[in-house]
Amino acid sequence: MKLIVGLGNPGKTYDKTKHNIGFEVIDELSARWNAPLLQSKFKGAFATVHRNGEKIILLKPLTYMNLSGESIRPLMDYFDIPLEDVVVIYDDLDLPLGGLRLRQKGSAGGHNGIKSTIAHLGTQDFNRIRIGISRPPQGMKVPDYVLSRFSKEEWAEMENVVKRSAEACEKWLEKPFLEVMNEFNGG
Secondary structure (H helix, E strand, O other): OEEEEEOOOOOHHHOOEHHHHHHHHHHHHHHHOOOOOOEEEOOEEEEEEEEOOEEEEEEEEOOOHHHOHHHHHHHHHHHOOOHHHEEEEEEEOOOOOOOEEEEOOOOOOOOHHHHHHHHHHOOOOOEEEEEEOOOOOOOOOHHHHHOOEOOHHHHHHHHHHHHHHHHHHHHHOOOOHHHHHHHHHOO
């Protein structure tokens, strides 16, 4: 069993904001796999689907970003999902807009959703897909920036990285994360 988590904030107010790009990847996978997130438990919305002979859970924590770990850990415990079978997808200010980096571990890098995830998992050694949103323009505060929407031009680029992120998740169902990481980080 594998768990794919996209980080974001619940509610229409946050739709298509930079901080919600993890939710966008989950929506993309949900649409591709015809797996609507109809189940509500563990402070999140999730779907269970079978792909490549394996059970997969798609999860959007509904705790707001800063408390994401409060959704992820209980679901992992309930379904007995080991750490190596989890991937967390989120926005990253330190990558250029539309950049994509897969990692097997790392610090929170100032990301509150990842800080919460690390705190609840008790480790920073978990698979992650980081999607670049770039830094805010000079004079704009980070919270205002990450909660702002993409421009039309930016969204066209982000749609492509959402699709590439979903493809990385699909590849992970076929081969080890390290191989997927090497493939997607090399391109």
